[in-house]
Amino acid sequence: MISQYIVNGLLTGGLYACLAVGFSLVWGVLNVVNMLHGSMVVLGAYFCLYGVQQLGLPLYAVAPVACVILFVFGYAIQRGLLNRVITQPILITLTLTFGLDLIVNNLIIHVFSATPQSLVTNFGTIEFAGVRVPVVRVGGMLVAVVLTLVLYWLLRHSKIGRAIIAVRMDRHAAALMGIRIPHIYALTFGIGAFMAGAAGCAMALIYPVTPMMSGVFLGKAFVICVLGGLGSVPGAIIGGLVLGVVEGLGTLTLGQQWATSVGFIMMMAVIVLFPTGIMGKKGYE
Amino acid sequence: MKTTTSIIAALSFAALSAAPVLAQETIKLGAPLALTGPLADAGAKSKQGYDICVSAVNDKGGVDVGGKKMKLELVEYDYQSETNRAVQIVQRLINVDKVPFLLSPYGSGDTKATAVVAERYGVPMVAAAAATKSVFDQKFQNLFGVLFPNDMITEAEVAYYKKHVPSVKRVAVLALNSLFPKAIAGEMVKSATGAGLDVVFNTTYSPDTSDFSNVLTQIKGLNPDWIYATGYTQDLILIRRQMADLGLEVKVLTMTAGPSYPEFKENVKSLAENVTTNSWWHQNANYSDNYLFGSSLKYNEAFNAKFKRDATYLEAAATAACQTLAMAIEEAKSTSADAVRKVLHEKTFNTFYGPIHYGQLGQNEVNAALVMQIQNDKLLVLAPENLKQGELQIGVPKK
Numbered sequence: 001m002i003s004q005y006i007v008n009g010l011l012t013g014g015l016y017a018c019l020a021v022g023f024s025l026v027w028g029v030l031n032v033v034n035m036l037h038g039s040m041v042v043l044g045a046y047f048c049l050y051g052v053q054q055l056g057l058p059l060y061a062v063a064p065v066a067c068v069i070l071f072v073f074g075y076a077i078q079r080g081l082l083n084r085v086i087t088q089p090i091l092i093t094l095t096l097t098f099g100l101d102l103i104v105n106n107l108i109i110h111v112f113s114a115t116p117q118s119l120v121t122n123f124g125t126i127e128f129a130g131v132r133v134p135v136v137r138v139g140g141m142l143v144a145v146v147l148t149l150v151l152y153w154l155l156r157h158s159k160i161g162r163a164i165i166a167v168r169m170d171r172h173a174a175a176l177m178g179i180r181i182p183h184i185y186a187l188t189f190g191i192g193a194f195m196a197g198a199a200g201c202a203m204a205l206i207y208p209v210t211p212m213m214s215g216v217f218l219g220k221a222f223v224i225c226v227l228g229g230l231g232s233v234p235g236a237i238i239g240g241l242v243l244g245v246v247e248g249l250g251t252l253t254l255g256q257q258w259a260t261s262v263g264f265i266m267m268m269a270v271i272v273l274f275p276t277g278i279m280g281k282k283g284y285e
Numbered sequence: 286m287k288t289t290t291s292i293i294a295a296l297s298f299a300a301l302s303a304a305p306v307l308a309q310e311t312i313k314l315g316a317p318l319a320l321t322g323p324l325a326d327a328g329a330k331s332k333q334g335y336d337i338c339v340s341a342v343n344d345k346g347g348v349d350v351g352g353k354k355m356k357l358e359l360v361e362y363d364y365q366s367e368t369n370r371a372v373q374i375v376q377r378l379i380n381v382d383k384v385p386f387l388l389s390p391y392g393s394g395d396t397k398a399t400a401v402v403a404e405r406y407g408v409p410m411v412a413a414a415a416a417t418k419s420v421f422d423q424k425f426q427n428l429f430g431v432l433f434p435n436d437m438i439t440e441a442e443v444a445y446y447k448k449h450v451p452s453v454k455r456v457a458v459l460a461l462n463s464l465f466p467k468a469i470a471g472e473m474v475k476s477a478t479g480a481g482l483d484v485v486f487n488t489t490y491s492p493d494t495s496d497f498s499n500v501l502t503q504i505k506g507l508n509p510d511w512i513y514a515t516g517y518t519q520d521l522i523l524i525r526r527q528m529a530d531l532g533l534e535v536k537v538l539t540m541t542a543g544p545s546y547p548e549f550k551e552n553v554k555s556l557a558e559n560v561t562t563n564s565w566w567h568q569n570a571n572y573s574d575n576y577l578f579g580s581s582l583k584y585n586e587a588f589n590a591k592f593k594r595d596a597t598y599l600e601a602a603a604t605a606a607c608q609t610l611a612m613a614i615e616e617a618k619s620t621s622a623d624a625v626r627k628v629l630h631e632k633t634f635n636t637f638y639g640p641i642h643y644g645q646l647g648q649n650e651v652n653a654a655l656v657m658q659i660q661n662d663k664l665l666v667l668a669p670e671n672l673k674q675g676e677l678q679i680g681v682p683k684k
Contacts (some may be wrong), residue, residue, distance in 0.1 A: 256461055
């Protein structure tokens with residue numbers, strides 16, 4: 001039975017990782033606690049739902065479009081609004097994204113309604129040694145992890161990725177090297193939004209989507225970000241998996257009502273004992 | 286230019302002079318609504334229920350107050366699903382908007398919090414979505430609830446399944462940690478234990494739970510015959526899906542109150558089959574209503590024409606809350622709170638929702654609990670016998 005709990009935790013953790021990676025990147029690079037992130041995940045989910053259910057398109061065609069729309073949205077938000085206050089104390093950008101979150105979330109309610117909606121699929125389950133693994137969850141987790149790894153590779157090996165890391169390390173030095181800081185900021189926020197869109201599409205396969213999920217998603221992203229280390233892409237994967245498994249074991253030992261609290265207690269312990277998080281020590285890539 | 290200014294001035298004067306007259310012609314009903322936030326879906330349904338009542342009353346000329354026809358006016362604010370905001374809004378409705386009557390916010394918790402304000406100011410408040418006894422046992426004189434108490438529902442369910450599935454012995458209860466789900470789960474445990482069933486699992490989950498696979502793995506290990514889950518519809522959808530993922534099979538699966546809403550079926554498709562639920566109302570009960578809609582079925586027809594879907598107990602209860610207020614005002618022949626409150630306590634209102642008698646405690650005392658099940662994509666009434674539309678199907682599909 002314990003193996004079932006661990007598998008449950010890993011499957012959930014994989015989704016958590018995808019959820020958190022964009023949030024972590026934006027916080028790590030821009031020093032912006034993006035309160036809008038949860039609503040962007042929900043927006044991505046609704047775009048996928050709309051494309052599949054209303055337009056009759058296959059998910060593999062809709063998901064990339066949803067991600068690109070989110071990227072453009074994120075880029076515009078950063079370029080048009082956040083860049084204007086980016087040098088202000090973190091509370092200013094936090095408040096601004098909080099306000100944007102309220103607006104976007106209410107718009108989602110008005111456009112898509114608050115009634116739960118989901119992509120109903122039936123890919124079956126795999127059973128191995130008494131452990132049941134739903135295929136859709138494995139698929140969702142794999143897509144999430146692969147995308148996260150691709151992002152990690154791009155940050156380390158592409159020109160833009162190196163520029164993002166350079167800006168995070170020393171904004172002024174990067175500017176002197178000819179890097180266009182406002183563009184890199186907007187690009188980073190756009191990538192964060194792109195990843196939120198991808199997470200949203202994966203969530204639409206698994207969860208009944210409602211606009212109110214944004215708060216839950218944001219809370220999870222926050223915990224994972226602190227666990228894994230700010231701005232660390234592999235940290236988001238590790239943090240997500242750890243949170244998923246710890247919540248599972250928390251249910252087993254303390255009961256379902258304490259499962260979420262266990263994650264937050266762990267976050268507080270990490271802040272006190274390892275302020276850089278599990279993977280946050282080496283850098284911001 | 287001078288002429289235009291004169292016309293504008295004259296029109297403004299006319300409008301200003303007319304305003305008090307118009308205000309006297311309407312009866313304001315204050316409605317704090319959860320239009321955004323976690324309860325937005327339920328809030329929107331409540332609003333539909335209120336809207337259809339107000340338009341139906343006004344279409345027939347309004348409320349007859351001692352021979353004078355007065356139209357209803359809904360004064361609504363979004364309390365964003367936040368209890369504190371609901372309390373502030375009720376204060377505003379009473380002190381600024383001067384509403385003489387209130388409709389409560391959604392759910393037992395928010396109703397209980399706002400009822401304190403209504404009681405302090407002596408403004409009658411009718412609750413459409415609060416069934417928990419602890420909301421009504423405070424001996425408030427101004428709080429009235431359309432939904433009869435939770436235990437009437439759980440007693441009816443336990444009696445029905447004990448009779449029709451005698452092999453059901455072991456029950457697992459899972460509830461959202463919120464006032465109503467916890468209360469009905471508590472009543473379920475009491476009813477089941479009282480009937481000699483073994484409650485093998487009883488726990489709550491927090492409102493920000495995003496995964497039920499672990500708790501369902503725990504339940505699976507206990508091999509229950511009957512799972513009773515209660516919470517938000519989106520939670521119940523996820524629970525049903527994850528039950529299938531984990532191969533968790535039971536003889537009876539009861540969910541409160543998600544399966545009453547069409548979105549439950551839409552989100553789980555074939556997994557909705559044989560899921561049982563309960564309800565305070567269904568159009569097939571077909572109660573007659575001489576005041577407004579004619580009957581339950583006619584109410585549903587009117588609702589369907591306006592909103593393009595069937596009404597659930599939630600919208601119907603909202604309409605009934607508004608309707609009983611209108612009926613009480615007519616009976617009292619006055620809009621005075623004292624006169625209307627007296628009628629609300631004493632009269633039995635025969636509505637499309639069924640007979641409603643608020644009594645001295647304020648909560649509807651007329652038990653009309655329905656046991657229901659989804660069969661072939663339709664929500665059928667299993668009990669009571671006189672409304673029965675089908676026989677219980679035992680077991681739920683694996684996938």
